Each structure stands twice: as C-alpha cells, then as structure tokens.
Amino acid sequence: MNDRNIAILTEIIKHPDIKSKKIEAKLHLTRRQLSYSIDQINTELSNDNLPTLQRTPLGTILVSAEIINYFLKDKINGKQKNVYHTEQERCMIIILYILTANIPLSLINIYHLLGVSQATAAKDMRNVRILVSKYHLELQNSWQNGYLIDGNEPQQRFLINETISNLERYDDSHELIANLSDISIDEMIHFVRQVEQQVGISYSDNAFNHLVYSLLINISRNRANKTANDNYFLNQIADTKEFSVISKLVNPDWVACQSDIEWISILFLSANTIRGKFSFSDYTILKAIKEMVSSFEQKTLVQIQNHEEFEQRLLAHLRPAVYRVKYGLHLNDINTSQILIKDSQYEFLAASIRKIISPLEQITGKKFPENEVKLIVFYFGGDLENAKNLSIIKPKAAVVCTNGVIVSKLMFQNLVHLFPEIAFLSATSVRDFETFSDDYDLVFTTVPLKTNAKQYIIQPIVSPEDAIKLRYRVLNEFGLKNIETTLDKIIQIVRKHVNSIDVTGLKGDLKQWLSTEQQTYSIQKELPDLSDYIAPQLMCLLDKKVDWQDALEIAAEPLIRSGIVNQKYLNTILKNTESEKNYSFLGSQIAIPHTTAENGILNDGFGFTVLKHAVKFPTGQSISIIVPIAICDTKKHLRAIEQLTSIASDAKLIHQIISASDTETIYQLIKKKEKETAIDAN
The missing domain is CATH 1.10.10 (Arc Repressor Mutant, subunit A)
Structure with a gap:
C-alpha cells in the first residue's frame, strides 16, 4: 500500500466521522484522487478477504470493526498491515x-x-x-x-x-x-560526548543525534562480522585528531579492524560542528577559506569586519562539508530554513559562492553539490548575524522518572516543550544516568540523584503555575536568560512615562510573560481524546470501604468484562502495586495502574473507578480515583494522557468527580474538561 493510501486509511480509522472533503483538504487531494485511492484500498482489502470501505450519503466513509482490528492488533496476531509505517x-x-x-x-x-x-x-x-x-x-x-x-x-x-x-x-x-541494536543509547551518548571533549569540538544538536544513531548501526554491523574486507577504508584519515582520540576511546568489542575505527572517525569528521579547536592538519582547509573570503570581498564589495574570527567560524562549519563531499556522505538537515533569504539576495549570494568555491573543490577533488553550496551561502549570507545563532551551544539535559513508561514519556515531552533552549538527549533510568551523569549539564528528576550535574527535582506532572516557576528558576540559575535584569530595565522605562504604577504587580505579570517567552506547546489534535477510551460502561462508582487489592479488582473488572484485558493483566498490576516503590500515580489522588501489552492487554481502553472512601495504597498515598490503563501503543494515547494529567492537577474538578452521584455525570465532567483544555491550547 503506498504512502497516500496509508495516510487516507489511517485518517478514516482514527476519525470514523471524518468526511471526504476534510480528507481531501487535509491531504491536499482532489476528489478524483481520493476516489482512485479508495478504489485501490478496497482492492487490497478484498485481496486479504476483508470488507471494503463504504461511502455514505453524508460524505463519511464506513470502515468495519474487522478492518480496524486487523490493522491495529499487530501485537496480538502478528498479521497487521502496518498503518503507521509507510x-x-x-x-x-x-x-x-x-x-x-x-x-x-x-x-x-x-x-x-x-x-x-x-x-x-x-x-x-x-x-x-x-x-x-x-x-x-x-x-x-x-x-x-x-x-x-x-x-x-x-x-x-x-x-x-x-x-x-x-x-x-x-x-x-x-x-x-x-531496537536493531543491543548497545544502549546512554552508552553511545557517552562515547560521543567523550570524543567532543577530547577533540575539543561541539556538534550541532541534529548532528549529535545523527551521530549517536549512525554509530549504533555501524557498530552493530562491525559486531555482526558482516564485513568481508578488513581493508575497506584503510589509511585514509588516520592522520586526523579524531582518529587518534577515537582509537583510544572506542570499546574493543565495537571494532574488528583499523578500517572500522577509520569509518567511525569519518562519521565524526563529517558531522556538523558549531565550534572547535582545530589542528595543524586543517591548515589546507583554512587556507582555502581565506582565499574564498578574499574573493568574496572582491566580487561582492562586502567587507568582512573581523577576518580571523569569521574564517575560524567558517572553518568549524566547512571542515565537515569538505569531508562529506570528499567521501560522498549525506548532508543532514541543519535547519537553514530558519533564516529568511529573499530570492534576489539568495541568488546573488549563491552566484557569488559558486564563483569562489574552487579552492575547496581542489581539496575534495569533486564538485560541491547544490545542497552543500546552499550551506555555504547560508554562512556567508548577510553579516552572519543570523548564522551566529546556530553557534549557540545548548546545555544538554537528561530526564529521570521512576513513574513508569507512560508518565516518563509524558514528562520528557512536556519538558522539551517547556525548555526550547535546552537539548534533551534522553529519558533514562536512575542507574544509567548515574553511570553516565558526566555527559549531561543538568537533569530533571523525580528523585534525588548522585551527580555533579545541576539537578532539578520535580513532580512528574507539573501544573501550569509550577511550570512557569520552574522555567523562571532554570533560565536564571543556568544563565540562559537573565529575567531579573530584563525586568529592572523594563520597570525603569515604564517609570519615565507613567506617574504611578503598581511595581509589584507589574513585575509579577512581566515575570510570567518573560519566562514563558518562546515556549511552544504541542497539542496533538489528531489523536483520540480521553473520553474516547473511557466509555461509560468502563466506569464505576464505589460507595463502600475496601482495601487497595479489592479496589484494583473492581476497577479492572469492566475492562475484563469488555474483553479489553484478561486475568493476566489484573495479576500483573496487583503485583506491581504491592511494591512500596511503585509510582503509577498522577497527582496525589489518582492511581494509573498499567503494564505492557504482552501482560494480558487485548485492546485499548481506560477504566475509571471513583472511590467515595479513599483507599490507602502500599506507597502510603490515599487514592480516590483509579484509572487502569490498557494500551498497545503509548504514542497514540498521548493526548488522552495529557488530558488525564490536566484532570489530576485540577483540585476543584477532582472534588466534583468524587462528589458525583452517577457515572454519567462523571463522564460529562471529563468531556467538559476536554473542551476547556482545547480552548486553552488554542
């Protein structure tokens, strides 16, 4: 099934009420293209002995439960046509x-x-x-x-x-x-950080991540003994500083010959750097850059103010380009699209660069491809004021959460949105972080850690008010933004033009605005809502005193009765909850017992049991709401988890839910909260 057909079928499965016109608009299709694709989809469904899609007079497209089960239950029957991989x-x-x-x-x-x-x-x-x-x-x-x-x-x-x-x-x-390698990501991040430190360079965020995963695959190939010729890349870059450092740092189990070490070195050499200390072996490239800058000034009449600084900055950017072009490696996206260049200005610069690029082409022995020329145009563009922004090295952070995989992923994503100024490398365990803690500048964690990195101990779920306070604190303490200095300057300006002001109130409002500046929150509008998973028949209202084991059994019973989970699921969450170190909670009153798909999960669904009499769990928390979660793919349920998190942080709503006299009222309260959350997001 091709990309277009997969996208169409995915939209229909995700949104059963979606109309043809909306699919056409969303996927930029004509009516004819959509009809043709549906015919193709139906042909493939028929070939697999499945019901076909049916159009309705209302403009919607009916998809049978049999199709949905076939496409979405790959973890159960192993026969899925993958909707989410093209x-x-x-x-x-x-x-x-x-x-x-x-x-x-x-x-x-x-x-x-x-x-x-x-x-x-x-x-x-x-x-x-x-x-x-x-x-x-x-x-x-x-x-x-x-x-x-x-x-x-x-x-x-x-x-x-x-x-x-x-x-x-x-x-x-x-x-x-x-998933294709048995080497841990934390170990690979540590290796790249060691090379950075010992070579004395800094990679861009994109290059750093690309390096980690390229190394993972290349080293896995080395370990699998797939290489027939040990001399496939011998003595080509053995004179570089990278090769010298990597030879000492690389795990002997990762390589089988010198060519393996050299290939690992070329991956580092070709990765985009934003600054670094370069050796005498780079003099040839630096000399070529000096010639280019001189020619650029002569041909464009643009005067570069500080030649030495400008040339060193170009060396950091163009040195990897030379290795990429020389050895035919791929240029990764460096987000040059963030710099707006008018067509006329771009063409002027591009034409000029093409005339002066020959010194670099003499080194590589090859013509620079257009994408590499665009990169050079970008760095030469204007006075490079905008390009300097790419040279800002973001502090590197880890996230350590002991609350299980669902909360850990949610916590990681929320922090990424909260701090665009920080490069978040991984969500990791306590043990792995403490082993590789030197690779990070700071860590956000739910428990105290043994580390020299700056650590911020936070709750897994942070309210909007606490998020603002956390952002304010981190930006100031880590020197990313001096909000206090900015505030004082603004107050001074306002005093010149206003006779009487509430300094305390104004400062508080400005502090909130400045600390949330540049923040971006991603609401996954295309994913199902919480109410899509909490059907009324999965809800329960309990008005008698029980212990935590009975409460869990009562909460899971509707899921078992509906065929969403089996007894193995219940046994697993009971065993997990016995531990005093279990952290499957949202806020102080909601428990979210959950496990992985292989432990008795047959379909997607959330239970929702409200306890009129709070139950004390082994951790000591008094729980009034139990939401047993059964999901096969946590990515599809992020919006629902975010909405559940929003409920957990709303004390007034929690009180209303606990005080409700029937499950229908509770369900409507959840629906109302979803609408409010959507309005706030917009």
Whole structure:
C-alpha cells in the first residue's frame, strides 16, 4: 500500500466521522484522487478477504470493526498491515536489519519485525532489491545464509548513512533504530560526548543525534562480522585528531579492524560542528577559506569586519562539508530554513559562492553539490548575524522518572516543550544516568540523584503555575536568560512615562510573560481524546470501604468484562502495586495502574473507578480515583494522557468527580474538561 493510501486509511480509522472533503483538504487531494485511492484500498482489502470501505450519503466513509482490528492488533496476531509505517519507511528498516543482523534472516524474520503480512513483506523485499541496486549493491537470498546485501563495503556504509538520514524524517525513527541494536543509547551518548571533549569540538544538536544513531548501526554491523574486507577504508584519515582520540576511546568489542575505527572517525569528521579547536592538519582547509573570503570581498564589495574570527567560524562549519563531499556522505538537515533569504539576495549570494568555491573543490577533488553550496551561502549570507545563532551551544539535559513508561514519556515531552533552549538527549533510568551523569549539564528528576550535574527535582506532572516557576528558576540559575535584569530595565522605562504604577504587580505579570517567552506547546489534535477510551460502561462508582487489592479488582473488572484485558493483566498490576516503590500515580489522588501489552492487554481502553472512601495504597498515598490503563501503543494515547494529567492537577474538578452521584455525570465532567483544555491550547 503506498504512502497516500496509508495516510487516507489511517485518517478514516482514527476519525470514523471524518468526511471526504476534510480528507481531501487535509491531504491536499482532489476528489478524483481520493476516489482512485479508495478504489485501490478496497482492492487490497478484498485481496486479504476483508470488507471494503463504504461511502455514505453524508460524505463519511464506513470502515468495519474487522478492518480496524486487523490493522491495529499487530501485537496480538502478528498479521497487521502496518498503518503507521509507510512502504519507504519499512524498506529502510529492512535494509538496516539485514546490514546488522548476526543471524541468517528469512522472510519470516522480516514480517515479524514489521508486523505485516507475508505478502506485504515479500513486496517490500522487491522494493529493497531495487533500492540497494542504486548503490551498486545486490540483495541475495539463500537457504543457508538467508537475506544478504552483497557488494563493496564502503557502498554498504554509504547506504547505512543515507538510510538513517532519510529515516530520521519519521517521528519514531530513533526508537526503530535503537531496537536493531543491543548497545544502549546512554552508552553511545557517552562515547560521543567523550570524543567532543577530547577533540575539543561541539556538534550541532541534529548532528549529535545523527551521530549517536549512525554509530549504533555501524557498530552493530562491525559486531555482526558482516564485513568481508578488513581493508575497506584503510589509511585514509588516520592522520586526523579524531582518529587518534577515537582509537583510544572506542570499546574493543565495537571494532574488528583499523578500517572500522577509520569509518567511525569519518562519521565524526563529517558531522556538523558549531565550534572547535582545530589542528595543524586543517591548515589546507583554512587556507582555502581565506582565499574564498578574499574573493568574496572582491566580487561582492562586502567587507568582512573581523577576518580571523569569521574564517575560524567558517572553518568549524566547512571542515565537515569538505569531508562529506570528499567521501560522498549525506548532508543532514541543519535547519537553514530558519533564516529568511529573499530570492534576489539568495541568488546573488549563491552566484557569488559558486564563483569562489574552487579552492575547496581542489581539496575534495569533486564538485560541491547544490545542497552543500546552499550551506555555504547560508554562512556567508548577510553579516552572519543570523548564522551566529546556530553557534549557540545548548546545555544538554537528561530526564529521570521512576513513574513508569507512560508518565516518563509524558514528562520528557512536556519538558522539551517547556525548555526550547535546552537539548534533551534522553529519558533514562536512575542507574544509567548515574553511570553516565558526566555527559549531561543538568537533569530533571523525580528523585534525588548522585551527580555533579545541576539537578532539578520535580513532580512528574507539573501544573501550569509550577511550570512557569520552574522555567523562571532554570533560565536564571543556568544563565540562559537573565529575567531579573530584563525586568529592572523594563520597570525603569515604564517609570519615565507613567506617574504611578503598581511595581509589584507589574513585575509579577512581566515575570510570567518573560519566562514563558518562546515556549511552544504541542497539542496533538489528531489523536483520540480521553473520553474516547473511557466509555461509560468502563466506569464505576464505589460507595463502600475496601482495601487497595479489592479496589484494583473492581476497577479492572469492566475492562475484563469488555474483553479489553484478561486475568493476566489484573495479576500483573496487583503485583506491581504491592511494591512500596511503585509510582503509577498522577497527582496525589489518582492511581494509573498499567503494564505492557504482552501482560494480558487485548485492546485499548481506560477504566475509571471513583472511590467515595479513599483507599490507602502500599506507597502510603490515599487514592480516590483509579484509572487502569490498557494500551498497545503509548504514542497514540498521548493526548488522552495529557488530558488525564490536566484532570489530576485540577483540585476543584477532582472534588466534583468524587462528589458525583452517577457515572454519567462523571463522564460529562471529563468531556467538559476536554473542551476547556482545547480552548486553552488554542
């Protein structure tokens, strides 16, 4: 199924009431294109002995429960046609899988990895064969060795590089790549940070992340003994500082030969840097840059104010470009789109750069491709005032949360939105963080940690008021923004023009505004609401005293009765809740017992049990609301979790829910809160 058809079917499954016109507008389709795609979808559904999509006079498209179950229950029956991975994405995952697997791979391995049908996997393999042939490689399959990609080793490494670059356009790419390796992300982050520190350079945020995941795949290939020729990249960059440092730092289990070390080094050398200390071996590049700057001034009559500083800054940016062009590596996105260049100005600069780029092309022995020329135009553009913003190194942060995977993911995402000035690298465990704590400048954590990094101990769920206070505190303490100085200057200006002002009140309002400046909150409008998962038949109102075990059983019973979970789910959450270290809570009064899909989850749904008499849990918390959560994919439920979090932080609403006399009233209170949250977000 192609990308367009997948997108259409996904929209219909997510939004059963969506009308054809809205699909056309959202996906930029004509009526004819939509009709053609639906015909194609119906053909494929018929081939799989499934009911077809049916149009209604109201403009909606009916999709049967059988189709929804088939497409969304891949973790149960393993037969799903993957709605959330396009053909291109699946092909890229397969390529990385074949290039790194340490066992013979059959078609069974492929379709189990992707959760697709055997027919779909076979079609994907035909696409993979075509794709790898563009790199002068061949997809082979034999009974003894399974699927292999055969051909020149550097070409296979180039294929890895471009596959990861293209895969990173997808939201779940990092998770998919990580699942192909048994090396921890924290260990790889630590390795990149060590190289940064010992070489004396700093990578851009995008380059840092790309490095981590490229290394993960390349090292996995080394460990799988896939390389036929040990001298595939020998003595090409062994004279660089990166090679010298990496040779000492690299884990011996990660490499099998010097070429492996050199290839790891070229990944570092070609990654975008924003500043660094460079060695004498870089003099040739610096000399070429000096020639370019001189020619640029002569041809454009633009005067560069500080030549030495400007040339050093260009060296930091163009040194990786030289290695990329010389060795044919892919340029990753550096977000040059954030700089607005008028067409006429851009063309003027681009034409000038093309005339002066020859000194760099003499070094590489190759013509610079257009995307690399655009990068150079960007750095030369204007007075480089805007480009200097890219040289700002963001502090690197970790998130440590002991409240389980759902709350941990939510906490990480909320902090990313709250602090755009900070580069959040990972959500990690206490043990892993304390092992690699030197790799981070600060950490947001739910428990005190043994670390020299600046730590902020916070609740997993932070109210809007507390979020503002946290942002204000972090920005000031970490030196990211001096709000107090800004406030004082504003007050001085206002005093000149106003006879009488409430300084305390004005300062408070300004403080809130300044601390939330540049904040962006992402509301996932396309995801289901909380009320979509809390159906009235899954709710319960209990007006008798019980212990926590009975309360959990009562809360889970509607889910079991509805076929959403089985007894294994109940047994698992009972066992997890016994621990005094269990942190499956939102706020002070809501418990959210949950587990992973393999522990008895058959479908999606949230229970919602209100206890008129609070129950004391093993952790000592008095709980009045229990929301047992059963989900197969936490990404699809983020909006619902955010809305549940909003309820947990609303003391007045919690009181109304506990005081309600029936479940219908509670359900309507939840719906009302959803609407209020949507209005606030807008």
